[in-house]
Amino acid sequence: MxxxxxxxxxxxxxxxxxxxxxxxxxxxxxxxxxxxxxxxxxxxxxxxxxxxxxxxxxxxxxxxxxxxxxxxxxxxxxxxxxxxxxxxxGIPTHVEDVGRIAVLGGGVGAAVAYPVARAMADAGNEVTVVLGARNEDLLILREEFEALPLKELLVVTDDGSAGEKGLVTAPLKRLAEAGEIDHAMAIGPAIMMKFCAATAREHDVPCTVSLNPIMVDGTGMCGACRVSVGGETKFGCVDGPDFDGWEVDFEELMSRQRVYVDDERAADADYSRGCSCHQ
Amino acid sequence: MPPVEPDAGAAGPAEKPRHRPSRAPRTPMPERGAAERAQDFDEVALGYTEEMARAEAARCLQCRNATCIEGCPVNIDIKSFIGHIIDGEYHEAVAVLKERNALPAMCGRVCPQEEQCEIACVLAKKGDPVAIGRLERWLGDFDLACELEKRCVPEIAGPTGFRCAVVGSGPAGLACAGELARLGHAVTIFESLHAPGGVLTYGIPEFRLPKAIVEAEIFMLTEMGVEIVTDAVIGATYTLEELMTEEGYDAVFIGSGAGLPVFLGVPGENLNGVYSANEFLTRVNLMGAYEFPKSDTPVARGRKVAVIGGGNVAMDSARTALRLGAEEVFLVYRRTEDEMPARREEVHHAREEGVEFKMLCSPSEILGRDGFVTGLVATRMELGEPDDSGRRAPVCVMDSEFEIDCDIVIVAVGTRANPLLAQAAPDLERSSRGYVLTGDEGATNIPGVFAGGDIVTGAATVILAMGAGKTSARAMDRWLSERSSAV
The missing domain is CATH 2.40.30.10 (Translation factors)
Structure with missing residues (x-):
């Protein structure tokens, strides 16, 4: 236990x-x-x-x-x-001094972005963090990020309740267009990583993504977490979770993440009926 | 007349009555009807009663030269344990069994006896061999049914002071741990999953190997002093070197299994509804998905399920899919039933329960709509010349593609080595396919590190892995004592 x-x-x-x-x-x-x-x-x-x-x-x-x-x-x-x-x-994020790096954390993905940004800064990178969420209430770890030795912390919300109104791709696009970053690291919902990777690619900026497929054992034994990267099947658990965002088939990932949606809904409804917070 | 003169008198004490072998036919083992058993996960074969076991044991000729023993990968003294059953000495029979095999209730159920001990039985030359496997199962169950104090715990040698680590709690690891403990070593098993047993727990279904049996036999190992640490991945939680330095183990056995599932490499393979047999069986057996939502892990319950492959794992998957409520289950295999590597008994059971065999076809594409499987495109095959395995190789028939309507596809075409092992021990010598290279007795290139089971041979059987675990344990014991005498 x-x-x-x-x-x-x-x-x-x-x-x-x-x-x-x-x-x-x-x-x-x-x-x-x-x-x-x-x-x-x-x-x-x-x-x-x-x-x-x-x-x-x-x-x-x-x-x-x-x-x-x-x-x-x-x-x-x-x-x-x-x-x-x-x-x-999983394989740890590849940390080295690549120069100027943008770390983008979307929603709960900011939790994963935090140690990544810290490690990248410790390795000597100039780190810009873009923190995004649907609204201010869902924005997490802002103070923790502020305490890191970052070049800049940019905050974005869908509804504009905190920081800039819009999606994390907007500051990414600006940074890339201005030639201010050498690498992007996107961590969040699959749809956000998909658009970050596409935006980075438009400006020829390499983009690493941290994928979150469904897993069972997590040690390479079952293959539930398979993802297509550059046309090849990879296992998220032992080959990842970090992959080259340019090469990931995000549509497939999103489809595979939805496979048990109905079951999950039923299980949660079943659980909620007997749960104190819903009585 | 039996082909060999019985000679029980020569083997047993003089006062025992001379054994007169019965000429009765092989005693059938009761099993549940196909229609009933395909509805649930309870065990199919019910096992002998004491009367049946006595009747079957009585058929044994008690040969002077018992060839059955040679047929057993761990050389159980079969003649002797059957002799004890004949004499009604069941505890003594169990003790004989456990001298060589700490897990008889499991092996009695899953060993391919028909190609090992039973094929070597003299009676097999002219008829049906003694049902050695069923007797082993009966004895294993007899022992587990006894009060704990009455169960057979092998005699354990005095403590040697050495500590051994065993990586993986599947058949190889359990057999190795049991033997090391018997030889007086302190043994810790490291298991990556939350429950011990390896393939015995996550792979082989309840209806063929009840998990209560697995748990009970593993519990007997802990009674022998074996410690089991779950949730510990070697290569992640600890490296091999850490086990031998910081953690202070004197020798390590690696029995981590073959691991990574192989897929077909055809289009559509990542559609929802395509499972590796490992995933499908793990969800159901280890995670209890058949009880969802009582257990939290779901599994897709197909209406029409296609299982690709012809081995025991394919049979287990097909029969599991039926029990989850599939209307139709197809077994798609590229050769014919004669070439199937599955045990005859499993093939027979699967067919009886309603699995439909589609022989001589090979999947070339998986079809889908909105991300979910809708069917399978298969190509007809015919058998050509024998290949390296000695089986006739399947050859495509031109323009013979056809569609199979299905909503679940389970791929059971084998496994390959898990890459985590390379992280566990970068210096460990491996083949180009990732399997560990060892000498005859499991020694690797790293002193004190031994390996056995599927991680050395590639996917094989439970008993071969157990045999390898046991052989390595003895080699480890010798290595440890030689090293200590050299110091």
Whole structure:
């Protein structure tokens, strides 16, 4: 069992959680993920690290309440334990000094962008972070990003309730057009990464994306997470999660992410009927 | 007359009555009717009763030169354990079995006895061999049905002071761990999933190998002192080097399995509804998707399911799909039934339950609409000259493409080596296909590191992996004692 040592509600449906997992924390690197099972009947769900401490023996992640598992998880409190935590999995983000880099975090993807931006800055890059969300309430980790040694932090919301009104692709386009970035790193919903990769490509800027396909084992055994990259089938868990955004078939990824939508809805409805927060 | 003169008197103590083999036909094992069993996940074969086991054991000739023992990959003293059943000494029979095999209830169910011990039985020359596998199963179940204190725990040698790590808790790892523990070593198994058992847990379905049996036999290993650490991926949580330095293990056995599923490489393969057999079976067996939403993991329940392949994993997938409620399940195989690598018994069961065999066809494309599978395009094949495997190679028939209507496709055409191993141990010598290169007894190029099972041979059987695990355990034991005497 793995004890929950930190919980913070970031917005109505977004939570930050810390779990005691010293074996995992010792090895975690930016861009990697772990697999969690909440309870003995739980599914195996991948979460990307938002932070960790090897000394403290904890890992952190941020999730949005979208289905049964995240719904159930949102009811776990500090002192409770989850059944399983395994990792760190996936190939860490390739961190080197490439010069000027834009790190774009969309929605809960900002949680993953945080350690990536930190690692890129530590490696000597000039880092611009573009933080995007649907509205101000869903904007996360703004203060944490502000504390990093960034060149600039740009905030964008769909409705203009914070920062610039619009999508993260707008500042990306400006930065690329002005020739101010050598590399882009987009992390967020598949649709956002798709348009970031397309925008970057128009300006010949390489764009790395961090994919979030459905997984079961997370160690290469099942192939649920397969994605098409440059016409080749890759496994998100062992070949990724980072891939060349120019080459990813995002339509396929989005289609594959929707495969259990009806089941997930039914399971959450079933769970919600017996759940204290809906009574 | 039996072809060989029985000689029970020579083997057993003099006071026992001379064994007179029964001439009765092979005792059938009761099983549930096809229509009933295809509706649920309960076990198909019900196992012998004590009377049946006694009747079947009585058929054994107790040959002076028991060839069956040679047929067993782990050389169980079959003659002796059957002899004990004849004499009604069941605990003694279990003890004989467990000298060589810590997991008899599982092996009794999943070993291909018909091509190992039973084919070597003298009775097989003129008729049906003794049902050795069914007797093994009966003894394994007999032991597990006893109170814990009465169960057979092999005698354990005094502690050697050495610590051994076993990577993977599938058949190879479990057999290796059991043997190392018996030899007096402290053993820790590292399992990447949340539950131990490897393919016995995630792969082989409940209806063929109940998970309660798997859990009970693994529990007996922990009773022998074996420690099992789940949620630990070697190559991620620990590297091999860390196991041998920081974690302080004196020797390591790698039994991580073949891992990565192979796909067909045809268009449409990433449509929703296309599964690797590994994923499909893992969702159902390990994650309990057949109980969704009681368990949280869903699986697509197809109306028409096409399973590609002809091995045991293909049979397991097809029969699982039927139990999930599919109206039609097709098995698509590019050769004929004669070339199928699956056990005859599994093929027979699958057919009985209603799986439709589409032989001599090879999928060339998977069709879809709105991202979901709608069908399969297959090409007719014919058999040509024998290939490297000795089987006649399938050859395409020109312009013979046809469509199969289906909404789920399960690909069961094998596995290849998992790349995580390279991260676990970059210095470990591997073949071009990624499998670990070893000597006869599992020694790798790294001193103190041994390997066995599918990660060495590629996908094979449970008992071969167990045999490799056991052989490596003895080699590890020798390596450890030689090293300590050299110091």
């Amino acid at each position: 793995f004890e929950i040592v930190h919980k913070r509600q970031l917005s109505e449906a977004v939570f930050e959680m810390g779990v005691r997992a010293p074996r995992v924390a010792r090895k975690a690197r930016a861009g990697q993920f772990f697999i969690m099972r909440t309870t003995g009947h739980g599914e195996r769900v991948p979460f990307t690290f938002s932070d960790w401490s090897a000394e403290g023996g904890w890992i952190r992640f941020i999730f949005m309440r979208v289905g049964k598992t995240t719904h159930e998880l949102s009811h776990f409190e500090v002192g409770d334990s989850v059944a399983d935590v395994v990792g760190p999995l």
